[in-house]
Amino acid sequence: MPGSLYGVGVGPGDPELVTLKTARLIRSADVVAYHQGVGKRSNARRIVDDLVPEGAVEEVLQYPVTTGEVQHPGGYAGAMADFYEECAERLRAHLAAGRDVVVLAEGDPMFYGSFMYLHDRLSGDFETEVVAGVPAFAAATALAATPLVRQTDVLTVLPGTLPEAELARRLADTDGAIIMKLGRTFPAVRSALEQAGRLEGALYVERASMPEQRWLPVADVDPSSVPYFSLVVVPGDGHGRRYDAPEPSAGAAEAAQGEVVVVGLGPGPDGWLTPEASDELSRVGHVVGYAPYVARVPQRVGLVRHASGNTVEIDRATHALELARAGERVAVVSGGDAGVFGMATAVLEAQEARSDLHDVAVRVVPGVSAVQAVAARAGAPIGGDFAVMSLSDRLKPWSVVERRLRAVADADLVLAVYNPRSRSRTTQVADMRRILLEHRDPGTVVVVGRDVGRAEESLVVTTLHDLDPESIDMKCLLVVGSSTTRVSPTGAVWTPRSVEP
Structure with a gap:
């Protein structure tokens, strides 16, 4: 046996x-x-x-x-x-x-x-x-007699071997934290704590529960003396890492020089972040946005991060405006270009809805849009006149989407399609295809770009007839050609600029 x-x-x-x-x-x-x-x-x-x-x-x-x-x-x-x-x-x-x-x-x-x-x-x-x-961090918090997380605090356990910038970002986005695997990584860990604004209160614990155990503030540790059997404890405060907008003191609203800068981060790669956008991000004190976009902003000393979910655009826009009203410089971040189905409109909408926010300065910084990225990878499919639409019916009824699809098809415009499909919206691509086939030749060229600019990037050139709606998800952007869009002998997709009368 x-x-x-x-x-x-x-x-x-x-x-x-x-x-x-x-x-x-x-x-x-x-x-x-x-x-x-x-x-x-x-x-x-x-x-x-x-x-x-x-x-x-x-x-x-x-x-x-x-x-x-x-x-x-x-x-x-x-x-x-x-x-x-x-x-x-x-x-x-x-x-x-x-x-x-x-x-x-x-x-x-x-x-x-x-x-x-x-x-x-x-x-x-x-x-x-x-x-x-019993894990080592439990012994460490017991030794330092330090509560680690309270109430709704989020605890994150991090290896000190992470790249310094990534470690700083994660420290800024959590409440309590444990950092393992120190030793030679300690100088970078200390730097990341400082960049994230978490150095004060962070505790270094060495050989917890062993006879030679000791603990002291991270700021007081000699980096050359850090053994493998050590870790860092970053206590939460029981309030979560949510930051309410400060209320301006008497007369502060008039004196404050706060502003909101709405920044497009581009579709993904760091190389597609414009120098202007990078410069703006380096000078703000707060960054507000959908969590994956906030995660793309490098952490540094003094930067406060406000990450939220994907369906609360107006809430986070209002929060950013309130911070600026209190004198803070705030970046609201979007993927791609902030003005193309991004946060620029949400910020202006939130500002219009509150009279006390009308005087807040708002600027929009352009970014490389996803349609530009996909089009460039394909060749030049939007070299002529084109339209851009979102298939999402979360903010507009499907009847409006359908009417606009028919208008675009009737005008014989190239069509770039954002938000084609999600877990809860599974029929829109098939419906779009059916509507367009009423006006377009089945052989109309279609480009499907998925995760363009990222490691998982793929680009498929197909036709309207062969387009498989089941293969499309929210990571895709579609470019549906006009009657003149063609594929060159080298495989590039392009649309002529000239149109015969």
Whole structure:
């Protein structure tokens, strides 16, 4: 009968933090396995020195490399994948022979632990159980006696190995945070905390629950003294990272020089962000927008981020105007061009609705639109007259969309289509195709651009007859040609500028 595999968390370091269940399983194990570095003793094994039975077989799973350079065709990732395969085979032999195998894991087995890679390879073939352990960050907050998150606070756990700019952005967008994997990453982590405005109050905790444990403010830490067994605790305050617009003090409204700058970020790549837009973003104190767009703005010292969902345009526009009314410089961000189905209209609409916001200065900074990006990838399909429409009927009835489609088709204009389909709007592309085929030749050229400018980019040139509505989603932008749009011998799609009478 095959043996069973157990992944057990032995906690952060203090043997008294080992759970009763983990202790029982270790004492009865046939095989005890644990990972350790070259020239180092396993910390997990040290924690349970008094629990491993004398007759148990010990499998030392020694890492072949560190994060440095490796001589492996697959690099570090390839070397580690081979290592985990070899470890799994060693344990598989014990399990197949009927021996129960207990794998020790520092902290919790499924929290940045090596056991999970063995679990991936063995759990499908053998009975497997995972036993939770006390994670290091729980011991760290206990040592510092610091509440981590309260009420509606959001907790984010981050590896310090993230790129500094990405780490800063994520720190700015969360309430409480834990930053793991320090050591050589500490200088970049400290810089990211400062950029995100989270350095004050951030705590450095070293070897939590071990005899040599200590903690101090991150700002006071000597970067050269940071070991692997350390982390940073960024406490939340119980209020969430939501920022209400400050109320101007008496006379401040007249003296304030706040403004709202509505910025188009382009379709995605950093190279498509214009220098003007980048300059504006570098000078504002607040950035407001749909969360994925706010995430594209680099974090820096003093920048406050206000991210929200996709269907509250007027709410966030009003919030931005209120911030500006109180004297703040605010950027409202949109993908593509802010004036093409973007936030520029929402800001002006919100301003018109509130008389106390009429005096707030509003500027719009253009960006590369998605239709420009798709058209450029295809060639020059909008080289002649063209129309731009959204198939979304969230802000206008479908009857209006249908009437406009017929007008565009009757005028023989090239048509760029935004928002073609979503999870809740599944019939519009088919309806559009049917309407256009009443006026257009089935061989009319259609360009389907998906995620243009991103790593997943694809571009398909098809015809109105062959267009598959089921293949279209919200990541797509369509360009439906006119009667004169054609495909060149090199595959470029283009529309002549001249039209015969």
